[in-house]
Each structure stands twice: as C-alpha cells, then as structure tokens.
Amino acid sequence: MQGVLSSVAPSTLKSYSAAVDRFVAFTWGAGGGALCPPSQDEVLRYLAHLRALGRAPCTMRRDLAAVPFFCKTLGFPDPCCGFIPRRAIEGWARLAPPLPDKRRPISLPILRRILRVLPDLCWSSFEAQLFRAAFSLAFFGALRVSELVAGSQADTSGRALSFTDVSWSPRQVVITIRRSKTDQRGKGAAICLRAARQGAACPVRAVKAYLGIRPQQQGPFFIHRDLSPLTRYQFSSLLRACLETAGLPSSQFGTHSFRIGAATAAAGLGLPDKAIMAIGRWRSRAFRSYNRPHGLSGH
Structure with missing residues (x-):
C-alpha cells in the first residue's frame, strides 16, 4: 500500500486524504457505510451535496478522483467509474462556466x-x-x-x-x-x-x-x-x-x-x-x- 500512496505527489495525497475525509463524514452523516465500500448512489448524493454548497466543478473532479484512488488502494471496486457521475460534473460545469482568470502579467x-x-x-x-x-x-x-x-x-x-x-x-x-x-x-x-x-x-x-x-x-x-x-x-x-x-x-x-x-x-x-x-x-x-x-x- 505504501508504494501505491507514494505514486502521487505528497500535495496530491494530502488533497485526496482531505477529500475522502469529507466524503466519509458525509456518508456517515447520511447513514451510509463510509468506505465499506461506497456505492455509486452515495457518490452521486455527495456530488449533489457539493453542488448545493456551491462548490466549483474542479473541486468535484478532485473529490471524484480521490474516492476511487483510496477505494482501489483498499481493494474496493471503483464507485465512480459509471457514466452518470462524470457526466453530471461536466453538465454542471457547462451550466456555470468558471470565471476567467484575470490576473495581469508582470511584464x-x-x-x-x-x-x-x-x-x-x-x-x-x-x-x-x-x-x-x-x-x-x-x-x-x-x-x-x-x-x-x-x-x-x-x-x-x-x-x-x-x-x-x-x-x-x-x-x-x-x-x-x-x-x-x-x-x-x-x-x-x-x-x-x-x-x-x-x-x-x-x-x-x-x-x-x-x-x-x-x-x-x-x-x-x-x-x-x-x-x-x-x-x-x-x-x-x-x-x-x-x-x-x-x-x-x-x-x-x-x-x-x-x-x-x-x-x-x-x-x-x-x-x-x-x-x-x-x-x-x-x-x-x-x-x-x-x-x-x-x-x-x-x-
């Protein structure tokens, strides 16, 4: 397992860990079974929860990457591999495109x-x-x-x-x-x-x-x-x-x-x-x- 966890950058692993902690807290609060293993329905409910909180699509994509990473590491099937979770995020991104980066260049x-x-x-x-x-x-x-x-x-x-x-x-x-x-x-x-x-x-x-x-x-x-x-x-x-x-x-x-x-x-x-x-x-x-x-x- 240590080798798998070391396959991503330390900053990415830290981000993934925080994302999974939030997901686990949500599933327990919703009466779910956390990572034992989670279902696609739990993932979809969590994504809908993030959207209700106003989270950006990039945040959802990060969390959608974190959950299967740890699931696969623990030997669980990937609950995010279906068509609907990824397409839902793409659809929300189209409905609310990101604000343009307005930082000026230092010439x-x-x-x-x-x-x-x-x-x-x-x-x-x-x-x-x-x-x-x-x-x-x-x-x-x-x-x-x-x-x-x-x-x-x-x-x-x-x-x-x-x-x-x-x-x-x-x-x-x-x-x-x-x-x-x-x-x-x-x-x-x-x-x-x-x-x-x-x-x-x-x-x-x-x-x-x-x-x-x-x-x-x-x-x-x-x-x-x-x-x-x-x-x-x-x-x-x-x-x-x-x-x-x-x-x-x-x-x-x-x-x-x-x-x-x-x-x-x-x-x-x-x-x-x-x-x-x-x-x-x-x-x-x-x-x-x-x-x-x-x-x-x-x-």
Missing part, C-alpha cells in the same frame, strides 16, 4: 519597476539581493512559485529550488527543475538563462550578486541570512508591497503573474508556439490562455 517594464523599489522595502541589502534574484528567476525562467521557494518554514517536500540545482558561468545561469506540476515523475528539466544586455533586469547578474553574499549552505537555494528558507508567503507579501509602492494595483497580480508575463512577452516577440511551450515547459497549447497583452495596459 519586463513592470519587473524593472518592482526591482527599482525593492531596496526601499527590504530591511537589509542581503534581503534586497535575495528577492531581486528570486523575482528575476521567476520572470525569466517562467517559474511557478512552488518550483522556486519553500511552501513554508516547515516544508520538507524538497520541491523548492535547491543550491545544487543551480550552476553558473560568466554569461549564463542554468537551473534544474527536478519536479513540477506537469512532471510528477521527476524527469526534470534544465532552464538556461543568458545574461541580458540591460543589467537592471538581468537574471544572471542578479543570481551572481546573490551568490556572492549567500551563506555557504546546502539545501534550498533561496535562504535568508539566518539560513531559514524564503517561503511562498514572504515572496508573495513582498511582491504585493513592491507593486503598491510602484503605483500598481496588487490585487490584479499574483505570484503566477511572472509566469503569465513570460508567456505574454514571448508571444509578443513573435516566438512560435513550440518555443513558448519549451520556455514554460507546457505540454499543450494551454499556454495560450496566459498570453494577455491586454493586461499590460498601464505598465
């Missing part, structure tokens, strides 16, 4: 504005160099924040960029993404970033400046002077502060705006789809939804 001009105000918002020059390198890699590497920094101070997943994942030379920095949202089996991908002519937003210069003051410590690449890891919350909080100080509405941006901005910038340069897919490690043309030139107004 190169916006990145420059963020980096310009950064020193005034950091309590030390070390912190300023740390965040300059983190923000620069997020944009030029089209990185997800989960690939870059730790989820929390207690994060032991090892998914954050590690010191051993980064190599450099005078004109380039190469980072290795060992595992990502679209690479759960850990095949890995190397991202080569070359020095920019304009040093104000150069990822190579930013990384080398940070390495020049970074403590000689293995583990997460982005760490504070006290060796604690840079976390997602810290990354997001300072990003919001920088945007506000630069005169931009922070509510319209997020950590994913760096990745959206990278796709938008690449499309603006006229790069072909395959090249853009390679930059962001997209496996499909879903990246097209990230091309948001309309979101660049006011930068």
Whole structure:
C-alpha cells in the first residue's frame, strides 16, 4: 500500500486524504457505510451535496478522483467509474462556466519597476539581493512559485529550488527543475538563462550578486541570512508591497503573474508556439490562455 500512496505527489495525497475525509463524514452523516465500500448512489448524493454548497466543478473532479484512488488502494471496486457521475460534473460545469482568470502579467517594464523599489522595502541589502534574484528567476525562467521557494518554514517536500540545482558561468545561469506540476515523475528539466544586455533586469547578474553574499549552505537555494528558507508567503507579501509602492494595483497580480508575463512577452516577440511551450515547459497549447497583452495596459 505504501508504494501505491507514494505514486502521487505528497500535495496530491494530502488533497485526496482531505477529500475522502469529507466524503466519509458525509456518508456517515447520511447513514451510509463510509468506505465499506461506497456505492455509486452515495457518490452521486455527495456530488449533489457539493453542488448545493456551491462548490466549483474542479473541486468535484478532485473529490471524484480521490474516492476511487483510496477505494482501489483498499481493494474496493471503483464507485465512480459509471457514466452518470462524470457526466453530471461536466453538465454542471457547462451550466456555470468558471470565471476567467484575470490576473495581469508582470511584464519586463513592470519587473524593472518592482526591482527599482525593492531596496526601499527590504530591511537589509542581503534581503534586497535575495528577492531581486528570486523575482528575476521567476520572470525569466517562467517559474511557478512552488518550483522556486519553500511552501513554508516547515516544508520538507524538497520541491523548492535547491543550491545544487543551480550552476553558473560568466554569461549564463542554468537551473534544474527536478519536479513540477506537469512532471510528477521527476524527469526534470534544465532552464538556461543568458545574461541580458540591460543589467537592471538581468537574471544572471542578479543570481551572481546573490551568490556572492549567500551563506555557504546546502539545501534550498533561496535562504535568508539566518539560513531559514524564503517561503511562498514572504515572496508573495513582498511582491504585493513592491507593486503598491510602484503605483500598481496588487490585487490584479499574483505570484503566477511572472509566469503569465513570460508567456505574454514571448508571444509578443513573435516566438512560435513550440518555443513558448519549451520556455514554460507546457505540454499543450494551454499556454495560450496566459498570453494577455491586454493586461499590460498601464505598465
């Protein structure tokens, strides 16, 4: 059983476990027999319950994946394999399509504005160099924040960029993404970033400046002077502060705006789809939804 549970990412297993706990609580409350094993009727009643609560179709799909995963792990038949449960979710999704993602892209001009105000918002020059390198890699590497920094101070997943994942030379920095949202089996991908002519937003210069003051410590690449890891919350909080100080509405941006901005910038340069897919490690043309030139107004 341990091997089966390890076949999915830790974050997915955690999500599945929470979903099954909710399902079990519902079936017991409705007089059902929990996972001994559940019936398709119980699954349908639970889905109807989620819809009555206003849950999004994506939440229902996650729960619909969690229940059969644990059922099969315990040797029970799959109660979700029928036609009706999956089609019901598809129908509800059509009746209430998801709201469009309105996050604006962080463009190169916006990145420059963020980096310009950064020193005034950091309590030390070390912190300023740390965040300059983190923000620069997020944009030029089209990185997800989960690939870059730790989820929390207690994060032991090892998914954050590690010191051993980064190599450099005078004109380039190469980072290795060992595992990502679209690479759960850990095949890995190397991202080569070359020095920019304009040093104000150069990822190579930013990384080398940070390495020049970074403590000689293995583990997460982005760490504070006290060796604690840079976390997602810290990354997001300072990003919001920088945007506000630069005169931009922070509510319209997020950590994913760096990745959206990278796709938008690449499309603006006229790069072909395959090249853009390679930059962001997209496996499909879903990246097209990230091309948001309309979101660049006011930068």
